[in-house]
Amino acid sequence: xxxxxxxxxxxxxxxxxxxxxxxxxxxxxxxxxxxxxxxxxxxxxxxxxxxxxxxxxxxxxxxxxxxxxxxxxxxxxxxxxxxxxxxxxxxxxxxxxxxxxxxxxxxxxxxxxxxxxxxxxxxxxxxxxxxxxxxxxxxxxxxxxxxxxxxxxxxxxxxxxxxxx
Numbered sequence: 416x417x418x419x420x421x422x423x424x425x426x427x428x429x430x431x432x433x434x435x436x437x438x439x440x441x442x443x444x445x446x447x448x449x450x451x452x453x454x455x456x457x458x459x460x461x462x463x464x465x466x467x468x469x470x471x472x473x474x475x476x477x478x479x480x481x482x483x484x485x486x487x488x489x490x491x492x493x494x495x496x497x498x499x500x501x502x503x504x505x506x507x508x509x510x511x512x513x514x515x516x517x518x519x520x521x522x523x524x525x526x527x528x529x530x531x532x533x534x535x536x537x538x539x540x541x542x543x544x545x546x547x548x549x550x551x552x553x554x555x556x557x558x559x560x561x562x563x564x565x566x567x568x569x570x571x572x573x574x575x576x577x578x579x580x
Contacts, residue, residue: 437542438462438493442549444577446472456487458575466493470505470536485511487555489536499544505536509557532559532569540575551575 442460456474463469467490474485491505514527538553557569 439579442577448573483513499542547579
């Protein structure tokens, strides 16, 4: 029984230390998703070392009823799965501002505000070797105060396309 437990601990440790992926120093692209009603985001990644990076996202929404802008900063840990596949997890936060104008049957509702939030991030990505392109799929839960829909929790699933340089 001791050998099985020791073997499991060694395999678990090896999974988190035997990394051979290469994180790009810079990557710029788009992250598309619902983003709590904010729509798409421009995304920039800054590689810190072979296992960590920073990600900065700027999201916006310009619709008939809601105009908003949102900035997010995340610190991410990256682990290689196999070949060009990596998975990552991160934590961070952000700031957003919104303006809500609604007209219906002669009634006008107008409100605006700002909010701060904490965010998590978990996802998977594939890095093409032949071209400097990375595709990703991630989930980002957010918790904060002052959301325009009176909900203090947000959850977003995004699809990203980034060019590495």
